[in-house]
Structures are given as structure tokens and as C-alpha cells.
Amino acid sequence: MLGLLRQITQEVTDAQSLPAALDIIVRRVRRAMRTEVCSIYLVDNLTSEYVLMATRGLHSTAAGSVSLKEDEGLVGLVGRRAEPVNLENAQAHPSYCYLEGTGEERFRSFLGVPIIHHRQILGVLVVQHEEQRRFDEGEEAFLITLSAQLAGVIAHAEATGAINSISADQEKMAADVRYKGVPGSSGVAIGRGVVVFPPADLNVIPDRTTDTPETEISDFYQALEAVRTDIRLASDRISEHVSEDEKGLFDVYLKILDDDSIAGEIVRKINDGQWAQGALRQVIQAHVKQFNAMDDSYLRERATDLRDLGCRILSHLQEKGPKIKERFSEPSIIIGEELTASMLGEIPIHNIKGLVSVKGSGNSHVAILARAMGIPTVMGVLDLPYAQLDKVELILDGYLGQVFTYPSDNLKENFQQVVNEERQLEKQYETLKDLPCETKDGHRLNLYVNTGLSADIGRSLDRGAEGIGLYRTEVPFMVRDRFPTEAEQVQIYRLQLEGFAPAPVTVRTLDIGGDKALPYFPIEEANPFLGWRGIRVTLDHLEIFMAQIRAMIKASADLHNLKIMLPMISNAAEVEEALALIRRAFAEVKEEGYNVKMPRVGVMIEVPAAVYQAKELASLVDFLSVGSNDLTQYLLAVDRNNPRVASLYSSHHPAVLRALYSIVDQVRDEGVGLSVCGEMAGDPMSAILLMAMGYDVLSMSATSLPKVKAVIRNITMAQAQDMLSEVMELPHAEAVTQTMTRLMREANVERLIRPSKTTIE
Template sequence: MLTILRHIIQEVTSAQDFREALDIMVKRIANALATQACSIFLLDRHHGEYVLVATQGLNPQAVGKVRVPINKGLIGLVGEREEPLNIDDATKHPRFYRVPEIKEEAYRAFLGTPVIYHRQVLGVLIVQQEDPRRYDESEEAFLVTLATQLAAIIAHAEATGALAELLQSSKEKRHELIYSGVPGAPGIGMGVGVVVYAPYDLDTIPDREPDSVEAEIQLLEAAFSAVREDLRLLSERLYPALPPEERALFDVYQRILDSADMGKEVADAIRAGNWAPGALREVIQAHVRRLESLDNEYMRERAEDIKDLGQRVLTYLQKNDRTTPQYAEKTILIGESITPTDLAEVPEGYLAGVISAKGSGNSHVAILARAMRVPTVMGVGDTPIYELQDKEIIVDGYYGQIYVSPSPNLRTEFERLIQEEKKLDAALEEIRDLPAVTKDGQRIGLLVNTGLGADISISLAAGAEGVGLYRTEIPFLMRDRFPSGEEQRIIYRQLLASFAPRPVIIRTLDVGGDKPLPYFPIKEDNPFLGWRGIRITLDHPEIFLSQVRAMMRASEGLNNMRIMLPMITDATEVDEALRLLRKAYTEVRDEGYDVEMPQIGVMIEVPSAVYQARVLAKRVDFLSVGSNDLTQYILAVDRNNPRVANLYDALHPAVLRALIQVVENGHQEGKHVSICGEVAGDPVAVLLLLAMGFDSLSMNASSIGRVKWVIRHFTHKKAAKLLHEVLGMENAVMIRCHMELALERAGLGNLIRAGR
């Protein structure tokens, strides 16, 4: 074999060009292994597909034309696993993906190996044979060796531009264009592009001395009044299915427009010598600059809301009605920065999808889109959005991709996926009010993570059994000062009353790290290892006491509140916090409030808390794992850093063993143990968490239905078997593939994404 290997490499390296080198390789490999087919699929990262670039044995007319989605078929599985796949009958494998154009129906035996260079999967090299059989170890080793040689050739082609040229020539045969962004709301939407434009550019308004200050102020008041009325009508026009709490967003807009706040600022700028449009520009820009200067992504998103309001007021100041777009029956709404009011203006039943050049999954528009169940892609900054008017478009809210002018085959595929989604949604709706209980009777609680008032009705409609994490920092971040005790009490009371009698776990203020307060700046070289969470509030007991007193006052007559302490690293922090909590309780009782002492819990977010879990459990009523931070600290990976983001995975064996230890230690003290964070809402991970013994899971509302569906379709015994199997695996990729395969074999692959 070694001699044959050398001859193949010599012949390939002497090829005239990259395409010829690939053709030589597939022919020589097929001959060397005496197999009937050998093919190379290269990964087109921009489009998320494997492209057939060379073959011996499959349909030669399919070269350059056939593209396999990155998550499909045995090709996709080899790439996901990053290791060889050797099976005797490919057609019986649950991941078999039939592509009629390549005419591989006759082949049964399949051996595929990834082509990897510097940890990056570049493609997949496969061999096939008609008779069912497993290729032997020497054949597998031979193919793996050639794949390493092929990787170097592909890397060189990438550096010289030959790879891009090859993939581009394949792309030119396609009808559709594909662009990528950030998933905003899950689902698949198909329709016609309708681009919305801001009618005037507020930033270009010049300064001008007013002819009459009073006349300008009257014009301003009339404009503010007109916009308030517009917002009221838009709120009423929102879909009947959208609960009142989502319309509360428009109440926030109304408050911003209140003459005692922003209106007064603009009026003062007019009195200082600027006409109304110029004064409005001054005030709006000042607010926008302040918000955009913050490190917190959520607050930066609020700048877009302020801009939207400013544009609407400017429209009336210039006495010109806002132009209404011509909406298609299946509208894909597109804009530089889509706002909630843009969503509200689309006629009922017309909105099929949303594309925004700016924004993220934390945007108000993304939150509303999820509530309205409208597939959404955010942050498509490189997309020529103004060229998408009247184009046929597919929005994939799962992967954050948009397809422009799709081919008939692609359209047919997505239409099928939409039908599968509808069937799944109907099935999930049927179990909304049923418990999350396995086939053999094991029950687990499903709660929701929240931090916005707009999330409340979404959570209730999803069938949440309570709140596993309420992030109190969001009301703090939305202000330019610390909220008063009474302001906090009102917020907490609304939350507690909405969920009563369901339990609500409220986390004390957790700022620092990536969540600095604009009015309480914290400048540190390493904020994630610095002054954050409980460390700040214990150093400032006045902040802590004011907050927990407000929580306790809000719970009067409801008594469904629990308090959770974040970023605990040492038992002495818990002791000090408990002392302050008892002090606050005594003070609230002395004020005449008839409240019970709430249950107290701690978040397990750092390795030291994992090893002290039993010590901590002795002191409190419950433990809750914060999986996002715990994964980050165990793996020493900043999940916001794109250079190392691929190393961040909560299914890493070290993280799984830490979770098991926390559950065991908490239960040894007879305490409730829950987990919140992304892993709790991941259908791929839920069976492992169930088998570990977690008492409840807390997740985003949109994940509850899918997680419940998984739990109700498996037994606890099967979940325990899967946990035992993955604990013998060495990396997160293997574990994730193993769990995805388990879901697919159970017929639940569509919970990961429609069509799987």
C-alpha cells in the first residue's frame, strides 16, 4: 500500500491544475482499493454545503452541481464527527440522504473520512461499493492517510485562489444567492421582499435659529401627539394573537415620548436657540450616543428604538405623512434596522419573515418576532438589502440564512420543511399543558428564563411551570440611575402576580463582567474574573438591601418568590448574604408587610462552587447551575470571542462531570437542584440532564415545547443508558453527534431542525 500511496501522491502533485489533481485522486483511490466509487466533496463555507467536485463511479454530470447541506446525510455526519464512518449498508442508516442526481442507489458499502487541515474540516473523501460490507482496517487507514495528503493540496488551492474559483464556477450554475446573519426567531418563511425605508434622515437635519420659539414648541407638541396616536393605533393593529404584554412595548415608547421627559429636553433645546427639527436631532443623537457607548449589547439595541421614534416625530415636524409600503400577501419585511413599529404596520396575516441588516437576538424586534412566531434573521450587514425588493426570498431563522431567488428544487425542499414545522407545532401545542414526564414516569419541571416584561406572556403561552431565572439587571440597565425601591417593587410585583401561584426565582443584581451599569462604571483588565455579581452587592450592602426589600414587599399575599445569589465562590459570601437577607426581612415585617421569608438559593457558576456544592447546599434551600458561565470558566473559553468560540460547548466531558457532581452533592443534602442556561433548552442535551437527576430545567420560552417533546418520548432508563455511553467519550463533538443520532433514531431529528 505504501508504494501505491507514493505513486498517487506523485501523480497528483504533478497535475496541471487543482481540478485535474482531484480527478486523478478519485480514479487512483478507486483502483487501489478495488472499489466501485470514490468521490470528493469540498465544503463551501459561505453557503454551508458540501459540493461534489470529483468522482469515479457516480454520475459525472453531477460534478459541480450537487450540493449537500452541511447538516444532511452521511457526508454531513462525517464532517460533524470529524472522524471516519464505515458502514456496511448506507441506505439503512438514519442519516442516509438521497440525492437523485448522483445516482448512488446501487451502492451499499460506505467509507467516508473527513479532510481536515489545522482543525478545519475542508471536505469529505468517500468510497462506495455495491455489495454490503465493511471496509477493513487497512483500507480505512489508507483512505485516512490520503485524506491528510489531500488536505494539504486543498489548503494550497485555497491560498492560491484555485479553490474559490472551483466553488464559484459551481455556484454560477445555481439560481439562488445565499446570505448569512444571526438567528433572530426560529422557523422558515417564504415570500416576497418588501424593503422599508426611513422617510427622512434625522442625522442630516441642520441647525437653524427659530423664527418663533413658541410656534416651534407648538409644532413639536403636535408632532409628539400625532406619534403617540400612531403608536396607539399600531398597538391595536397588532395581531390578535399577540398578548397584551407584548403591546406593552408600545407603552414604553409612549413614556419615552412623554413631554415631561424627552419632549421637555427638545423644548429646552428650542428655547436655547434651535428650530424644532434641529433640537430633536440634538436630543436624539445625545441619547443614541450614550446608549451606543455602553458595552452592554442589550442597551446598544435600545438606541435603535430611540432612532425610530426620532424619525417618526421628524416626519410630522416636516408635515409629511409616512409612506406606507405595498405589502405582499407573503411579505418578507426587510430594512436597515427593522423596528417593532415596522412589524406592527404589516397587515394581519401578511408577515411571513423578517430580515434586518442590523441588530441581534436581543433586539426588541427579535423578541416580538419570536412572540409572533415569525422567522427572523438579524445582522445581515453584508447583504445588499435594497436590492431585495420584490425578490422571492426564503428566511431560515434556525441557521440565520436567507435565500434569494431560490431554485425550484430548493423551494420544494423548504416547502416540505414548512409542512413538517406545522405538523410539529401542532403536536407541541397539544402537549403544552401536559407535564414533562418520561414514558416510565420520571417527571422534571420546565421553567423559563426571563428579564423583560414582554417575555411574560410568551412564557405562559409556552406552558412554563414558573420562572427559573429572572434577571433583575435589565431594569437597572434601562435607566440612567439606580431604580428606587418602589420602582423595583412594581416591576417584581407584576412578574410575581403574572405567574402566581407558580414559583418565581429572582436573581439579585448581577452586573459586572459583560454587563456594566452606565451610571456605575467598572473598568477592569479582566472583568470576568473581577468585581461582579455578589461581590459588588456585598461590597455595597445599601444596593443589596434596597433590592431584596423591594422583592419581599412585592411578594406580599403571593409568596411565590425565591431569591437566588449569583457568582458565589465561597461559603462566607453566602453567610454574609443570608445575614443581610434576614435583616431585610425583619425590616419589611416591621413596616407592616405580611410576608414569609422566601427560599434562598445560590448559583453554581464557577469551579470552586462545584467543589463546595455540598457545603453551600447545607446553608440554602436550593442550588441552580448557571451553565453558560460554568462552561466558560471550566473550559477557560470566552464564549464571546470568535477565535475560541468553537471550543465552547456545554457537552464537554469535563462540564458534564461537574454537573453530575453538583446534582449528587445537592441531593445528599436533600435540596432541589436546577439548571439554567443554553444547555437546559437544548433538545440534544436534555436527556443527559434528566439522567443526571436535575429536578428542573430553566430555559428560553421558545425551547420549552421541544424539550418537553423529547422528555415525553424517552424513558428515564434510556436516558441513563445514553449518559453512561457519552461519559466514555473524549470530546464534545463525539457526544453531541451521539445524542443527535439518538434523537434521529427516535424520529425526533426535526426538533433540532425541520427535516432532520
């Protein structure tokens, strides 16, 4: 069974169109289960109807023209229950609905299983038999297993454009189609999409039409010749080390690239109007599919060779083609399967209106970067057909995490009002720059910023930042091809310390591992988030740790505003060891004649173990800073970068709120500073709760700072504490968010962070 499942799944993955993929399923399932009918009904998201999309056994003319309402028939019953329906006499069931024109009246037995992807019903897979019998447990298990495998394949194929969606025609697509993701950065963007993708990856190449096929063909032939040259050079380099038979493999590669073979097919597709990269993808995938379907294992392995050749040609094509930044003639909404910081780095910031990523969550690094730059962003839009959206008009709603394609004039007008109100709010924020973050009844809260680049200094001071609560030292480490020297680090840290002097600057020691890797210091682990990261790495490499601490202390000479923070602390012994090393580094720098003072030292609370040792840790250091991003993901066992579980990640989860309050309660009499430096600090709703708990410093992106200040200055501490009391006993995160939304509206502060014009729920 497993081999059959793999074959069917692979064939569907390689299909070039939705009808072809579905026909593969019904044909192979009907044969495998020896049934007389196999059919697939898919949900049309625009009408919520189940459309008969493919069948073997019913009248073929019915495919695409017959449908059932969501509450109609046995197919609708399977969808509503989201579980199999197995009947030996389907026509006797009260939910049975005869579909005229299908010829199903003679089939008695019925087995339907739902096709589910991320809790969403994509459709129903049905088998039927004329004989009146109940399908056995083995047959039902096979169909369930197959539908589970195919759900992800179908959803991904629709999203990447490898197979078209049910409503692919332009008339239906114009009807304000909405796709749901998760909010990454608040705000609204209206504009045309530009699809970006990583280099030399055939699977993510979108289809595009071309008006200049001659140029595309010329570029293709140049890339083809470059690959032929590469192959000949590779053959020459190893000719002395292999036999003639083995060397003959390179001749096979060259023959594959002949005009009479694959190259000719690609040129024909270009002449039909497809751009060179899209034509290459289509032809290579079609041939890979043929090889994968072969029974001979040797021939199946040739699929790998063919895919490699395709990637080599693509690489040369992309060198010839326009670079990412050359594709932007106007501000656009950037779309990708998985946006990365390096992709954004190639695009002029002023040309980015918004960001949409199919993968990732609201706490992915790209989302954090977007919030820092004030760019509206939606993450984890798993079902978005992103490859079909190049140059398509879009609306991005970063408040509710949704994307609209082909928006109507009415919808654009509604969202334009939101954009106009956002501009008015920005003008209000400008008046707050030099005002303290103080509640109406006189409680003072300090607002710091998180930084990582020298460019952050000016932006942060312009927004009224009172200090740096987190300087990420891994950023300057990441942009180099080696570890920076001690002297280089002194210059880097000095810029931050001078820029904010005399205000405090908290510099975190190197925090690599997990999802932060250095290209010259790779860490390969099966479970990196629970592995060698943060303080664990630097204490194992004293040469790295001591050079960094010495550089920090030297950079603080004559300024005396340095604070050092230790990441990923899970026990007191790590703190004691690090403190001894810091004191040693301080003594060495003093001996060299620098005018320095012993910096205040603190630890990050970001793993559950540290929460339960907060009192002991506070007795060792000068301050504690909660890293809410990691603490939330560790408490909830949710990888914040995984879109499959992104909806489970919430800093408003009762367990997170109680852990945060527990930290305050434990260290209340220890005389240490207490701050939060995760993304939670920059969320005005969360900031109210954190202030009410007793945190005295919140550190956030510069973009978030004015919003938090605006809210805090318009409530009293008493109001904040009342809000905290009301939500602390609530049972789940959604209840906390809904209650806080209501309370903020009643306090008349919701208007300060979100336009009053409601976006579409």
C-alpha cells in the same frame, strides 16, 4: 515594514471596488518586494476555482479570464496545503501548470502564500521573478504578514458591500448561493431581506438605487445646511476662548462643504441613481483614502475631520429619512452587521420573519431574545455580503445556521415543506399545555420559564409553565434612565409573583456587568467578564442590594411564592454575607407589618470555582441553579459573543457535561433543589441529558417549553440514562451531538422537535 503594512491595509480598506483593492495590493507589493510579478488569485465560491483577479507583471488581459481548478497548478497546491510554497525553479515542480495567455513562461522563481480568513481559503497571493532564485525568509515573512492582514479586510469589504464579490453578477447570484453561520434560533424563514444599521455610521451604509433623485438631493441639501448651521453655532460658542487662527478651522470645515467641493460630488452621484446616504458614504470614503495616503502627518489628520463631517451630515439625513419601522410593508428577514435588542425594539414583531446577524453567536442576547419570541435566526454569518441584500429574496435555515440568497424555485419548494411541517408541530404542541412533563415510565420533571418583562407572563402560562426559574431583574433597570425606587421595584416584582401564584417565582438579584450595562451606571473594564459583575457589584453597593431585597420581600406579601437567587457566586463568603443581609431585610419588612415568610434562597453555579464548591454552597442555601451559558463560556474560555470563536462554544463539550454531572454527584445527599436555567435547558437534546443526570427543574424560554415537554413525554427515564451513559465518555462536542441525534432518531423523538424534511447540509 510595519508602516508599509499599515499604508497598504488602509488603502485596501478605503477601496471602492474589488478590482481597485486588488490592484492596490499587487502594485504596492511588487514595488515593495522589487519583484517582476505580483498576482492575486481569489476563490470563486460557486466553482471552487482560483480566478486570476489582478496582476502586475503578467499580461493584464488575463485578469478575470484565467482560472485554475482547486487541484491544479502551484496556486492550487498553496490552497490545498494552506501554507506557503517557495520555489527557485517553479517549472520543474510536478504541480506546475502553465497558464496560457499570461506570459508567465519566462518567470522561474515562485512564492505563493494563502489568504485565509476563519480557516477558509479566500485566495492566493503570488510573487514571481525571472531570475532562478529562492525568496529569502524575510520576503516570505513579509508576504505572510501582509496576507494575514488583508484576509480580514477583503472578507469584511465583501460582506459590507464596499467591494463586490467575485460572483456579483445576477446570473451567478441566482444559483442558490449559501452562506454558513451558526444556529441562533431554530426554524425556517422565506422572504425578502431588509438591511438595518446603527445611526450615523458611514461604514455600514449600504448602496441603494433611487427613483427620486430630486427628493434625495433636496434632503441632502437640507442636511448640509443643518451641518453648516451647527458649525457656525459651534464657532460662535467658543469664539471668546480661542484665537482667530484656531477659529479659522471652522471656516475650513465650511469650505469643505461648498458645492464646488464634496457637496457637488455627492449630488452628481445621486443624479447617477445612488441614494443620498450611499452617495455620501462613497464620496467621504474616497476623500478619506486620499488624505490617509499623504505623507504629511498634518494632512493625514484631516481625514478624521472629514469623516466627522460625513457622520454629521448622515445624522441629519437619517433624521429626515424614514424610521426603521416605516420600512416594513410586509413581514421580512432582518439583516444587519450586528443586530441589537434596541434595533429589534423599533420593528413591529409581526413584521419579523427571521433574523440574520453577521456578528454574534448562538448565545448572543439577540439570539436568546429570538428564541424567546420563536423567530428563526442565524448568527455569525461573517462572509455574507449583507449590504447588497436589501429587498433580495432569502431563505434562512435556523436549524443548520445557513442563509441562501437568490433561491431557485426548487429550493424554495423544499424549504416551504419544512415550514409546513413546523406548523403541524406547533398544533401538536398546543395539546400539551395542561399535561405534566412526565416520562413514559413516570419520572416527573418540572418545566419553568425565564422571564424579564411583564409581557412574558401570559405567553409563559399559555405554554404550560409551572413557575419562573429565572426572573432577570436587570431588564427593568435597563429600560430606565436611573435606578428604580424601592416602591417601583415592589410593583414590578408583584406582577410576576401574582401572575404565577401559587407557583414559585425565582427572582435573581441585579446581574449587571460583563455584556449587560446600565446607561446611568457605566462599568469600564479591560476584561468585563472577569471583572466587577453580578453579586460583586451589589455587595459593594449595599444601598442597591438592600432596596432590591426589601422590594422583593414586600412584593411577596400574602403570596409566599418568592425565591431569591444570587448570581456570579465564586466563594462561600459571598453567600454568607448576602444571607445575613437578606435576613436583615426580612426582619425590617416584618417590622413594617407585611405578612411575609422568609424566602428560599439559592445561588447560581456559573463559574468553575462554584462547581468545585457545590457541596459547601449547598449546605448554606435551599437550592442551586446552573447558569449553563456563563458556565460553558468560563469552562471553555470562549466569549460566546465573539464570532471568531463561536464554533468552539458548545454546552455538549465533555468538560461541560462532566462539570454538570459533578454538581449533581456532590449535592446528591444535601436535600437541595437542583435546576438549570441557561439556554441548555431549552434544548430538547440537552434536556434529556440533564434529566438523566438528576436535575429536577429546567427553566427556559416559553417558546422552548413545548418542544422539551413533547420529547420528555415520549421517552422513558431508562432510555435517557442509557443515552447519557453512551455520550459521557465521548471525546468532543461534535461526537456528543451526532450520537444524541442518532439516539433520538432511534427513539422516534427527533420528529417532535424538527421537521422530518431534511434541510440542506
